[in-house]
Amino acid sequence: MRALDDLIRQGKVRYVGCSNFPAWEMTEAAWTARTAGLNGFVSCQDEFSLVHRAPETELLPAARKLGFGLLPYFPLASGLLTGKYRRNTTLPAGTRLANTQRLADRYLTERNWQVAEKLGDFAEARGRSMLELAFSWLLAQCPVASVIAGATRPEQLEQNVTAGDWKLTAEELATIDRISA
Numbered sequence: 001m002r003a004l005d006d007l008i009r010q011g012k013v014r015y016v017g018c019s020n021f022p023a024w025e026m027t028e029a030a031w032t033a034r035t036a037g038l039n040g041f042v043s044c045q046d047e048f049s050l051v052h053r054a055p056e057t058e059l060l061p062a063a064r065k066l067g068f069g070l071l072p073y074f075p076l077a078s079g080l081l082t083g084k085y086r087r088n089t090t091l092p093a094g095t096r097l098a099n100t101q102r103l104a105d106r107y108l109t110e111r112n113w114q115v116a117e118k119l120g121d122f123a124e125a126r127g128r129s130m131l132e133l134a135f136s137w138l139l140a141q142c143p144v145a146s147v148i149a150g151a152t153r154p155e156q157l158e159q160n161v162t163a164g165d166w167k168l169t170a171e172e173l174a175t176i177d178r179i180s181a
Contacts, residue, residue: 001029001032001033001036001038001040002036002038004016004038004039005033005038005039008039009039015039015042015043016039016040016041016042017041017042017043017044017045017068017069017071018041018043018044018045019044019045019046020045020046021044021046022058022059023058023059023061023062023063024062026041026044026059026062026063026066026068027062027066029041030066030068041068042067042068042069043068043069043070043071043145044059044063044068044069044070044071045070045071045072045073045148046059046070046072046073047072047073047074048070048072048073048074048075048138048141048144049072049074049075049076049077049081049134049138050077050081050115050119050133050134050137050176050180051077051080051081051107051111051112051115051116051180052074052077053180053181055070055072060141060142060143063143064142064143067143068143069143069144069145069146070141070143070144070145071144071145071146071147071148072138072144072147072148073148075134075135075138075147075148075149076131076134076149077107077112077116078096078097078100078103078106078107079095079096079097080097080107080108080112080116081116081119081130081131081133081134082129082130082131082134083116083120083123083129083130083131085097085108085116087113087117091104115179115180116130118179118180119133119134119176119179119180122175122176122179126172128166129159129163131159131160131163132163132164132165132166133166133176134163135147135149135160135163135164136163136164136165136166136167136168137168137173137176138164139164140167140168140173147164149163
């Protein structure tokens with residue numbers, strides 16, 4: 001922590017965050033910084049999406065309590081939540097899940113297919129895309145500060161920028177929870 005504090009005090013970085021810390025380590029790091037008079041973490045990044053909601057159990061409550069922002073990565077579950085994959089069809093050539101078997105094994109489960117299909121229907125019924133749904137849902141979660149999203153083509157970057165514009169209602173959020181929890 002002291003080395004990170006030094007970087008902030010020297011003006012080399014403005015803020016520091018952690019990645020993939022369990023809630024207890026975030027809490028311990030915050031306590032250490034506070035009791036030692038050091039600049040502490042202001043954010044954490046962890047995997048969080050409509051098909052990977054494990055952070056809701058301990059990480060999100062801890063981040064809220066500590067005042068950390070969450071920066072979720074893999075918000076689209078390696079593309080599963082884009083709508084470009086269909087069950088029982090060949091994966092599109094050149095895509096992440098077609099090229100990386102360990103990710104395909106991880107995300108292309110029966111449960112995830114069911115969730116993705118229902119979420120796709122939900123988004124389509126509202127004239128929205130899966131991308132918009134995935135990003136807007138994440139941005140509606142406290143303490144999500146931003147979403148870490150990759151892009152391999154310029155049009156994907158443009159889509160990512162506007163994807164979070166959908167302001168989900170409480171009723172929509174409840175329906176999404178019933179589908180994906």
